[in-house]
Amino acid sequence: EVQLVESGGGLVQPGGSLRLSCAASGFTFSTYWMSWVRQAPGKGLEWVAKIKNDGSEKFYVDPVKGRFTISRDNAKNSLYLQMNSLRGDDTAVYYCVRGGEVVLRYWGQGTLVTVTS
């Protein structure tokens, strides 16, 4: 069974940083693209970033370019999202998702990031 478990969310002040993690299990992590998708409270879904299976290619949505960095450790079956210069509109539930090229197939339960002073 595919499992994706996010962690690292919490309360952070504007301008601050946070690192999200996603522990993957139930599939061969090193063979899949992985993505992060977020959902602001009461709002719709927004794709944030994706990374190729070997980490050689990364893509981002425009609002987070230069502030967020997606990375992975295939030896640890883990995906990460380093978020810097956080703003209020980054407040959202962040989902770890398996996929990035053809389909966003499996989703974790999400971790809440709240940016507030």
Add this chain to the structure above:
Amino acid sequence: QSALTQPPSMSGSPGQSVALSCTGTSSDFGIYNRVSWYQQPPGTAPKLVIYEVSNRPSGVPDRFSGSKSGNTASLTISGLQAEDEGDYYCSSYTSTNTWVFGGGTKLTVL
């Protein structure tokens, strides 16, 4: 990248069929057939119900079907059931190797 356009809300009675629409541009739908639909009941994570326009993942009832014509994709749910209630989002792969979502449709089963 602009979001795809979905009607904010739709409703139907049990047993009826309902078709949810999703409108994009040629840069979204015109190059790839990578259109997906996600179901999100209240308080839960999204779940994939249709991928590559019309493919159904294992475990998704065949009451769910997808199609695309030009720049509009559709998700049809036939034999509507109370458990189908929730938010539905479409998504498409884009010409810039990113993903774009629609704003979501809240489906109410009357």
